[in-house]
Amino acid sequence: MEIHFLGTGAGIPSKGRNVSSLALRFMTNREGDVWLFDCGESTQHQILHTNLKLWQISKIFISHMHGDHLYGLPGVLGSRSFQGGENPLTVYGPKGIHEFVTVALETSRTYLKYPLEIVEYDDGYTENDEGYKIEAALLEHVIPSFGIRITEPLQPGRLLxxxxxxxxxxxxxxxxxxxxxxxxxxxxxxxxxxxxxIDEAQPGRVVTICGDTRPSKKTVQLAQNSDLLIHEATFAEGMEEQAIDYFHSTTIQAAEIAKQANAKRLILNHISSRYYERSEELLESAVRVFNNTELAHDLDVFHLIKRKN
Known part of the structure; x- marks a missing residue:
């Protein structure tokens, strides 16, 4: 798997960080299939700086209905069609995503050449796609905001x-x-x-991607034993009260979630523009709590290798 961070900022775009979007690319089992998580303004422009193609995207998950997480969606849907995408696409999101997409496409008279399905999920939503389990959980934010857990199917054992x-x-x-x-x-x-x-089959990898949220027991439950947790870190250490008031998390709180969830790896995301030149400081504070922590920047690509038997 590859994780491409297209936008890692919080709230509004800045010179250093675009607003929220990341892509999960399957390298083997699904033949380059791409799942997009959030689609803030200029997401399609960020994709131009990668080796990803819009037609490769088969699923788009919108965590919540704030603009910095979905204002780029109509453009991505339209451009995917203009660029020859004809394979089906499913858009997932909270209540309201169907109306948002429908109105945007109808009022702009955007015709799509591919089948589009829109799924509105609620807390506890699950789906199985070719053995991949998708779970959605309602987190704690100003408006309904969801985290998504992706679990791979069992991996065949190695040849002895x-x-x-x-x-x-x-x-x-x-x-x-x-x-x-x-x-x-x-x-x-x-x-x-x-x-x-043939050796015993091994559990598939688990990736948990959280939308905007303050620290939550639901996040710990959703991320339990994840191989990778991607969690927002809007605020720095020492701003815990502000984070709680604004329904966001600090670097320390994100690290504590990873530790409580027994995650193997944490990537900090959704960084406020106020910390443009303080990335190392943010990372160092989280590493003190959870050692295997990294901090994402726009256009970073992280690799998640298969579990060893």
Whole structure:
């Protein structure tokens, strides 16, 4: 998986950070499929600075109905069609997203060449797409704001090459057949069953992406045992009262959420423009609480490798 941060700022665009949007790109199982999370103003322009294409986007998740998270959506939907996208697209969001999209497209007379489905989710919404489980949870913000948890299907166990070598099975096409669970008859008459040479299947990776929220038990529950948690950090350490009042989180609070959730990795996102030259300070404060923390900047790309058996 690749995570492309298209906009990492909070509230309004600044010279250093655009407003909210990030893309999750599947590198193997889904053949380059892209899921977009939030779509602030100029998202499609940010995409031009990446190797992503609008037609690759099959799902767009809008965390909440604040403008810095969805004002770029009509442009992305229209340009996707203008650029030849014909494959289906699903837009997810809270109540109101259907009306927003419909009115924007109708009043601008934007015709889409692809099938568009709009899903309004509520707390506890779940969906299964080709084995990938999608879960939505209502967090704590001024208006309904959702976090999304993506869970991969079980990953096939590795081929026990050492075991094959012990019984003198040479490398070659037979290895691939056994890995796929087939039964193979060798030239010497031996019958080998793939299931006997495949390690136990492993749980898929879990990615949790949170919209705007102040610290919440729901976030801890949603992010439990995540391989990656992407959490907002609008405020710096020492501004906890302001964060609570404005329904946002500090770097420290985001780190505490990751620690309580037993997440493996945390990326801080949604950074206020007031900290334009203080990124290192923000990161250092979070690392003291949760060591495996990183801080996103616009156009950063993070890689999430597969779990090792």
């Amino acid at each position: 090459v050492e075991k094959l070598k012990e019984i003198k099975v040479p490398p070659g096409p037979v290895y691939q057949k056994l890995k796929e669970g087939e039964t193979v008859t060798m030239d010497d008459g031996r019958t080998l069953h793939g299931a006997d040479f």
